[in-house]
Amino acid sequence: MTTFVDRVELHVAAGSGGHGCASVHREKFKPLGGPDGGNGGRGGDVILVVDQSVTTLLDYHHSPHRKATNGMPGAGDNRSGKDGQDLVLPVPDGTVILDKDGNVLADLVGQGTTYVASQGGRGGLGNAALASARRKAPGFALLGEPGDAGDVVLELKTVADVALVGYPSAGKSSLISVLSAAKPKIADYPFTTLVPNLGVVTAGATVYTIADVPGLIPGASQGKGLGLEFLRHVERCSVLVHVLDTATLESDRDPVSDLDIIEEELRQYGAGLENRPRIVVLNKIDVPDGQDLAEMVRPDLEARGYRVFEVSAVAHKGLKELSYALAEVVGAARAAKPKEEATRIVIRPKAVDDTGFTVTLGDDGIYRVRGEKPERWVRQTDFNNDEAVGYLADRLNRLGVEEALMKAGARTGDGVAIGPEENAVVFDWEPSVMAGAEMLGRRGEDHRLEAPRPAAQRRKDRDADRDDADAEYDDFEPF
Template sequence: MFIDKVRIHVKGGDGGAGCMSFRREAHVPKGGPDGGDGGHGGNVVVQADASISSLIEYRFKHHFKAQRGIHGKGSRMYGARGEDLVLKVPVGTVIHEYFEDEKEVGELVADLTHDGERVIVAEGGHGGRGNIHFVTSKRRAPAFAELGEPGQEGWIELEMKLMADAALVGMPSAGKSSLIAKMSAARPKIADYPFTTLVPNLGVATSGDLSFVMADVPGLIEGAHEGRGLGHEFLRHIERTALIVHVVDLTGDWEGRDPVSDYDIINEELRLYGQGLEDRPRIVVANKIDVEGTDEACERLAARVREDSVAAAGGDEFASSPVDPKLYRISALTGKGVDSLKAAIATKVRELREAARAEQADTTEFEAVWELRREARDKRFDVTPLGGGVFRVEGTQVERWVVQTDWENEEAIAFLQHRFKRSGVDDALEKAGAVDGDEIRILGYAFEFESSIRGDDVYVELDL
């Protein structure tokens, strides 16, 4: 089954808790702290794999969680790191954030266009630090350690877009499936009724020493750019193709449509859909020349293609443009003209590949870009006055610190207060109007705020 869009929930493994321990050995009366760190949780990684052709593995299972880190132990024994969870997807998969509550698609996370390319979509939580890390000149025997950090979690949308060099587009029953079957080893379903092809098909065609990947896209109809006939589902598979091969049925099929009108309708749908499809290089194919009585329709179509070619060149009959449509007359049934068409497509694809390689000399590391953007977002926090002397603080990093804190340990709470001060939470609260005695809420905890006196802010935990 061909599945090309899914939404899944991913969660990085939680970090293991740090250990609070002191060295206890014979003849070592004052052994210092020796609690080891907890292991980091595993990451959830999405990786492109050329051997996978659809997202069917994610059709029924929608929740994925990486392994958690192991807790630290005494004697400076560090916990093991949790294993990463690697989710394999087809080459050409686009990953976006997805907000389940709002049912909205968020920022682009990555566009995996090469085999083996990968990105971390949910980072595992950091392991909590053992008490050996909290020794200072004044605090010689810290009796606390950090709990493990929870792993990042959220929904993402995986959208597969075909990675083809050329895409066959046209009205239903224009002969696209017959053509890809003639040009390659692909064996799509072929029948004499509209919408025989319901999912895109891929085929590899060879002409001399050149080869290219061709996609047979299900037939488009008027209004496809608005989603009619699943237009959006089909048109997005054309977005990546370097060359559009527009197949026109000279017979008008059983409905008796006008071939020139069909040609104009498909061009208009490509223009209205956007994504640069109207400016994409293209080849026009007049199919079914083996049928008697198609000569007149073929000449009218050729005249329209020449008009478009001149218009694309800015009105200069002798100039050329990147679009510059060329017409080829073929019969997908008998094979007449198919070899010359295949050679033309292969040559054009090679030119476009070379041009693309020159433009893409500088590649972007999605993982690095996404990680920096996510890190900056995590550090942000908001202070919201709720009225009546109550304020709420919200922010990914601040909330993680609260979760990491052992609320049964006063030293751990004091360390959290120090973190609040360093990160600017105290200053933000004062700017928002918080005064002594006001209630500060973070997640399920409430604190009484006291303004700075000697450089240390004091929060007293309240029961909610």
Template sequence: MDRVVLHATAGAGGNGCASVHREKFKPLGGPDGGNGGRGGSVVLVVDPGVHTLLDFHHRPHATARNGKSGQGGFRAGSGAEDLELRVPDGTVVFDQRGTIVADLVGAGTRFVAAEGGRGGLGNAALASPARKAPGFALLGEPGESRDLVLELRSMADVGLVGFPSAGKSSLVAALSAARPKIADYPFTTLVPQLGVVSIGGEDGVVYTIADVPGLIPGAAEGRGLGLDFLRHIERCSVLVHVVDCATYEPGRDPISDVQALEDELARYIPALGGALAERPRLIALNKIDVPDAAELAELVTPELKERFGWPVFPISTATRAGLRELSFAMGEQVRAHRAAQPGAEPTRVVLRPRAVDDAGFTIEPDPQLPGGFIIRGTRPERWIRQTPFDNDEAVGYLGDRLARLGVEEALAEAGAEPGCPVTIGDITFDWEPSTPAGVAVALSRRGTDRRLAQSTRVSAAERKAAKLERRRHRTDEELAAEVEQADGEPR
């Protein structure tokens, strides 16, 4: 199994806690709600001990655990552990649009398939001089959910290409300890088979060869097992054309077979980059243990060298004739390719500071609501997801955050009018300009916001000021002025 669909769902963050400390002989204990824990992420990790994607075929859904909610007494919720999924070396990850998002090569390479949600802040973390005892806490952020396509592309040095039943599996079995299935019918090999070849003793080279499904004309357009075959030779540094010299099919000969294989390779465009036409080639004329095949191989060898310019090796996997020369030639090509590769550079830390003119959000007209606007941005959308809209004070806190970010000023510059619909994430609300951010706002009972429900009731401070004004001693001139103002006639 070398191609599967993975449904990855990360864990949601835990909710924050809204709590006030209550203890005997300790009045005004203040908020003590803890923060929620972070949700677990779904992470793909390359494991050299894994060689297939079969586990994902049987269990395509991967769901990480959620974070725990915060509690009173400043107790934060515990974060969930990441769900690590082991994948083979050479796994390529695609998104739903077919774009490569990760190429997992090398033991220990990690890729976050779905990011866990952040935990919500408790009211202890939300306390400020203007809001000393918040009556709300933020919700945990939902975990990311993604559908990804995993493809396994063999990490082999040498790729064997050829028509079905050309003897590729027999060649792998003769050169290495691999034992692929061998039969006398086409498309015996349905999945890639890897073998390890060691030549030259201590100073020699060790390389891997891949026996992949057979190739037929039209494979680049998806005929037969062509795409399954071509996918696995993208990483190979050397390609070996295995030609059946003992076939009795009409219209086939070694020269036309090699040309047909080259035509299919030219039509296929590797997704990982690089052209297959630039890879070194070798030609192996197989089955020379058959007398007619040996005569044909001797006849076409000069023409193959003249036409393609590649080394040609008559071989027989049954009698092992010519295998030593072929294995050494493949080893030399692999050695030369490895020497030409640039040395591995240490991982560099890349810092990407935010631009000075980057506000962190964008405003665009709403195509569905006349006069409306849509606000897009990582922080505004995250704040919307974390706000409990059944709490008026939490909605007021959201308004303060958006104002501090500059959303209200940007809406005014974009021509927004009070009452116009504004959409952020999944929430659409009528925009009403609020007080400037940072101004201390007198709150009523906990969990409410006076800006959302204005009251005409006279406050205690106003009543006290009026009482002091009434009791203040007035001079004769002030009393006369008050009587004159009340009667409307001068005295």
């Protein structure tokens, strides 16, 4: 049964925002008390957070589909809908989040580090929030936005100070078991270790973590054996320890050739491993032939510049010297790391000529409008409500979409699509000086609420009303 998983594909979906409510306050002796529709609640986010008590991605291997809750719709009497609950997913320290194409989205290191994998949709504004001094009774509300949904890949890279690397059955598991309190599986056959094991070592005033990486063989950097599955667990380690078997029963192997092969695999894998400090451990000197071979190859290894330690995990020989030497190298590696800078806020102002949208002519003859604002407005429009459609038309006109279409060469009756190709709203363009809602009359106008006004005053109020509509929605933050 699988107990350790270090790579999964996770399907996440944030909650959708609740719809706004279109309601009119009704009370005895106040049949038309004004709009009182509340706003919809925000959809919940899907958030990944580092939890050091979690060591595997096993839960997401068994349950890869995760969804946050939706926001509740608004109600009359100015009651806003409840926000959806965020879904917080704990992940191990050292988890890397990638998209399906392999691009890194986030690298989570350190307790409490978070990443919003999927963002909840905005709640729609109710008609009370859309009302103004001149638009006293809007007959519509905005719909809630759907939450983000997509797939991410979680990849675990072990966070440790020291990595033990070497051939299968070189004695790495035995070594970590006597240096720390870790209790890995130990046996006399290859590939005993199938998952990385972590242990904590105390040497004087220095405390460091040590990882036993599953055995590597020739071709590991190309995925042979357990290669690529676990080479990534070496990436974050500050010090590499070559554990060489001086008592191997295989006639075609010796410590020096083993070292050369593992070094070549590390070089081919890359990831900056060629610059990490190295220490060589000649293990199993409790075996008579092992002691002789260690004494024979040690001068050659030291001539290459390696610090060499002769140890026996079984007989507990040479362990103290090794642990203190590792503490010294780890301390130097920590001191060499640049200090973490305070969080920097990067401001990227928009260009002065940035309209916030683009208009392009597709091969199918349809003009496509793409941009955050127009696409958001379309998603929040109830197309069964003529007044809401007119409100959308006015806003697009105010943004400059109609002018941009004319400059792009669009003519009456040409197809226009707003949004991504697979989920766009398509309509036949009908340019006009007065946009849709204005042809229906002022949005939310109810002549029973006010006395008739002169035509000039009505035109003046209509222009002011259009300015208010855009400003109110863009600046309003109901959540």
